[in-house]
Amino acid sequence: METIYETVVRTIGWASFSIGLICVPGVAIAYLLSRKEFAGKHVLSALTTLPLVLPPTAVGYLLLKVFADYGLLGPDTLGFDLRVLLTWKAVVVACSVMAFPIFVRTAKLAFDEVDPRLEDMGRTLGMSGWRVFYSVTLPLAARGLVAAMLLGFARSMGEFGATVIIAGNIPGKTQTLASAIFTAQQRGDDASATTLLWVALLVGFGIVYATERLSLRRVNTGGGRA
């Protein structure tokens, strides 16, 4: 029998893995949206926000079509089987897609708050563009980026709609904290549902508290802006 502890650990693991996956592309897109002007910027911005406004079930259904046998990333198209559907990989895919918008939006705000003049100064000192990003922009945006990771992580922890469609709800394999609560509630297993609820409350509170602390400190230290 699957213990609650294992479900929680697994869920935290998947959520962390998802954030790890979206970190690099998320930061890249957030930086582009914050600093650069290019054709199709608003389209890119809208596309990255889409999973935030769509019903999670719609995203799940779309992903199901993509990874189905005949889908865009299905075995018939690729010639080999990625084995995503109904496996832990599907949980990570669903979490990553659903957490992406909130990550990018928060990260973009973090970059918005970095004074471009500081970057310019770096450039006049002879730093390369990459070096400026790495040693000026990134450290100044660090708190905001950590907040982005935390919020994305929280979104992943709670993901249900898309996950249950593409990963199913298999105890010990693809069951997450959210789907375990769903199963317990549907079975009328109030004891398990209540325990899981407490865990969800504690984890959720911890994340929000940490995020608040981070953003408060950023305001207090002024973030370098006059």
Added chain:
Amino acid sequence: MVANRGIVGFVAVTMLGAVLTGCFWNRGSEKEVVVFAASSLNGSLQEIGRLFEAATEYRVAFNFAGSNVLARQLVASVEADIYISADDQWMDFVEESGEVHSETRRDLLENTLVALCAAEATWGPVSNVSELAELDFRVLCVSDPVAVPAGRYARQWLSNVGMGQTNAWAALAERLSPSSDVKATLAQTLSRRDAVGIVYWTDYLERKNEARLLLKNDEFEARYPIALTRSGMEKQPAGAFFRFVQSDAALEIFRNYGFAIASMVESE
């Protein structure tokens, strides 16, 4: 200024929406019968509902879900007039809580179980459960075996078949993928080539073109009891629909969908 106007506009639209929702919330509830029915009845009951609406001045609102979900909703708050469960246990549960009227409870339909796969899958029909368990599918899609009738029935069926030291259910435990009701199980099975699913015979018939039947359990009997709830006892449309689903026209539709009619209803 522009931002302010935007906010005012947004608030106005939201309030208008709230007012409109309030106006239409309870529209027609006097003439409406609310039916909570096991999700396996989805196709057949909707057809019967359309027939009923055409024949009477009443309207039917259906809530299809796993019988377990419906039973819990009923006990939490009686928003239904009629409850049709896919097994006796959940009807018992609701009856014991006093939410359904025991006098009106009766068996309506019978159904049986099948094992199937998507038509594109490679397996062919098998002759027994042991052969089924030996197929190399990756997942066995079932409904939740603890709570959902279709899942409980599936577990019952497979547990009764011995496989070496153990039984077929235990032998397949590692490959199970439970879902919240039988229609979800059916959808999960048919959306992939590496899965086998256990659903009702009637579910197979509804999606016959996309599915391949692997094994049918003719000895198995899933029973569907129906009853009026406390609120249903006081509503005319509820009584009318309760009789209508037991009429010859409705029973004919159930038969077309592959259900067997419970003997008590048939002899009336």
